Amino acid sequence: MSSDRLIYLPLGGAGEIGMNAYVYGYGAPGKERLILVDLGVTFSDMDTSPGVDLIFPDISWLEQNKDRLEAIFITHGHEDHVGAVGHLWRRLGVPVYARAFTARLARHKMADRGNDENEVITVSPWPEVIKAGPFSVGFAPISHSIPESAGLVIDTPAGRVVHSGDFKLDETPIVGEPFDPEMWADIGKGGVQALICDSTNVFSAHPGRSEASVGPAIEKLVSAAPNMVVATTFASNVARVKTLAEAGERAGRSICLLGRAMRRMIEAAVETGILTSFPKVVSPEEAQAIPRENLMLLVTGSQGERRAASAQLARGKYNGLELKSGDLFLFSSKTIPGNERGVIRIMNQLSEIGVDVVDDDGGNYHVSGHANRPDLERLHDILNPKIVVPNHGEHRHLREHAKLASAAGRASVVAVNGTMVDISGEAPTVVDYVETGRTYLDGQVQIGALDGIVRDRIRMALNGHVVVTVVLDEDDEPLGDAWCELKGLPEIGSSNAALIEVLEEDLTQFLGRAKPKTLRDDDRLEEELRRIARNSCNSEIGKKPEVTVIVSRLSE
């Protein structure tokens, strides 16, 4: 028996949906050779990360061990799997492997951040494999809501691991390879040591529906519409965009793509040969000359993103095009939890214009890209792995998925980000916990989620900000009164006086009675002034604001 072991270590994506990053290692403990699967982003929100541009997994552990890292493999082109490649690649510096469509998107991201596009290597699908240290990795096509998604077949000296990637079991996916049960059975035939498996839809009890199932309802809706039709979906869902466009074409409509992501995705799909037929599209300028009843716009912004085409159309003109009363707007999409307010805002703006909004209320116009509970069971059965480790899910999803696997007699474990699991044996064993977390892209700068920077911003948003300035002369005597500036606070407090005047008076009074020892001591003076400012605010307006104290000493 060798003391070498096979480990799995999620750095992102386990215990959350987003910023996927999974490490596999093989070798002697602490000396495993490593590979990374996926390197994605999460999007910020006002509640927890205001002003943040993007969220990355904290890859410090991997960076510290980068001499052991062989390569990065990207399963598919969704932002939560490939979005951080451009931003973080330089810290890792190893080749990035992906299938053609995904590789094209990854190269864009590398170039956008000034990295060498050639670090991204296009691979052919399974049974072709890439050697990376002790690993041999194949990209087995699997259906999902983006073309060329792959499950990874990772062969190691400790046996075969299958990393499902995001997937569904779709035998009629419209674009890209159908789910191929025989190929997967073949992959499982020699025995699978561990399946690391997408958990997103573990709570959905019914078998998932095929992408092909939404076509007829969409076609019926579009052909019955009397005026202009606008439809939105994820731009990366090339199959859906095709279904929508073809429904428009069959209804005698010209198709116009709005939004950069929409055009870029279709372009990528055409250029990589994935999309062999797509209706002819017209430019926004050409569209303006076409009668509305002969026009269909396919637009970005299905999640209510403020700057996307759908939001801009809901607010007014976009690229010279404008919605009118009687037009139809189709959300061929599901609202991701947390995005409801943005989507509802757009629906109401459209309602104000008189546009008829159709959403996916009954599941007629959208299907999920993830395997439902029975589909998960089916993949488990096909591959028959010794161990199932759920990933790509919040804690509740991972836990439910682990229960599902255990109920079928498979060893399983809930391993959240940072949990290093030995998956060499009969059952998974947690062998270590490593520091993980989130890195924020804030403007152009990467900051730690726990650095306190964003915490201070949240506090200013909740409490407002008072700036107190005092000037002390060469003898450490106050020169004039204390000054305040308020930001984000009411002007008038409960005593009906200007808040700023009450504050300045309270602070100036304090300066007048402060002992020389206090006045000489910056820290103490600041602390006292802060305390007084907070208390005065609290009694005047019922809030304790953030306070910045600036002591200017002429003696310095």
Add this chain to the structure above:
Amino acid sequence: MSSDRLIYLPLGGAGEIGMNAYVYGYGAPGKERLILVDLGVTFSDMDTSPGVDLIFPDISWLEQNKDRLEAIFITHGHEDHVGAVGHLWRRLGVPVYARAFTARLARHKMADRGNDENEVITVSPWPEVIKAGPFSVGFAPISHSIPESAGLVIDTPAGRVVHSGDFKLDETPIVGEPFDPEMWADIGKGGVQALICDSTNVFSAHPGRSEASVGPAIEKLVSAAPNMVVATTFASNVARVKTLAEAGERAGRSICLLGRAMRRMIEAAVETGILTSFPKVVSPEEAQAIPRENLMLLVTGSQGERRAASAQLARGKYNGLELKSGDLFLFSSKTIPGNERGVIRIMNQLSEIGVDVVDDDGGNYHVSGHANRPDLERLHDILNPKIVVPNHGEHRHLREHAKLASAAGRASVVAVNGTMVDISGEAPTVVDYVETGRTYLDGQVQIGALDGIVRDRIRMALNGHVVVTVVLDEDDEPLGDAWCELKGLPEIGSSNAALIEVLEEDLTQFLGRAKPKTLRDDDRLEEELRRIARNSCNSEIGKKPEVTVIVSRLSE
């Protein structure tokens, strides 16, 4: 023909769900005598109103016309209908009428804000009526998700108006009066000029289900649970709390209520005689001594509110009680759009403890309190009004409801907040628009939503805040360097120098070359310093922060 007219004017609740406030008037144009129906609140969120405690309708118009205001009528005790009574009553100063249970809640709110509880007058249900100027107002019992909800029968010289209030058609509501089709037919018999009608569920195609329908599923779930059971729902849904408690009692469990609102509501229901039977409850202290499998907690916080009992239990102990692996947690509630993140956070925390979470995924454990589309049609048919004006809904709900009414040949109109509609004639006519909006309760102070205060807080949250201080001597010459303080900004920029040092150097250089004219002019100096600070930040970190400039002049 008289020139008197009957008007309807929503100040809140039309074009949104929340802060209901509807004015009716009768008399000569501009001299109508007025009544107000409901005076509710909306809750703040981090995206649009960080740090705000509560949101009220802007009642300035009503305050300016308060000499014409006769009375306030409250349809039921939900916060979005009664929540602002305590805060705003003083600005209106007229009697508040409500049924016993609602009146009890309203009195609490009056007392909380130092108003006289006796201004709230308890009324008996229809056919008793209150005279208020030209109006005669009756409280006709109608089923909803809180006891003693009432539709108002408002008789005027221009005919009868029915203000539905929030309602559903529930003939077995568990607590409170069932929907009584005969009474409503009787109310409609003499002709209804206008129905102002709840629009919340106009997009729900199936008839609504009765409160009684959830009992069996809840009972089955609770009786099968092996360990402790915790259930959450809206505290004001007294019928649901009763159903949950009785399911627990029948399963041999002691019932413990956690959360102030939960106890207060049950207390109010018992004291007003609405709740004639309720299982005996134990205190949290008593509960600690009871075996877990014989205990059921009914807790507040179904919407994921951070300070409520459910969130606190998910984080650890609450009132000495603690969840353990194998316990069951039931959300007998629906998540209101916008609250998903908070609810999901709790679900994941519970998952980490090993608690099994059951939510209302299939509609087994919760029913809505609002009339669905067929129920709306049924009420329209029963009352057969000339005019239907949809209220209590976002724009899309109002529009859909108006279409529904129009399709049945009734005159209708979409009237959002601020729209004054003449409803005297055959069809509604918009006669005026008045200024409305939102008032924020911020700490103890009421501020306008558009005052810029909250806008500044949002900007600080998104962009961070830089404070620049310069001191000028008696000759308007800079005394020393410019100083900066950063809040909510990264310390190190792209040039790898401390951001604060780059800023101070850029600003000090500017001071050195600034012309005397600029240095003497506060506004100009501030503007220049702000511009430089923003540009330096932008090139260092890719963000343009909020900047506060403080110029101290020793000459003053």
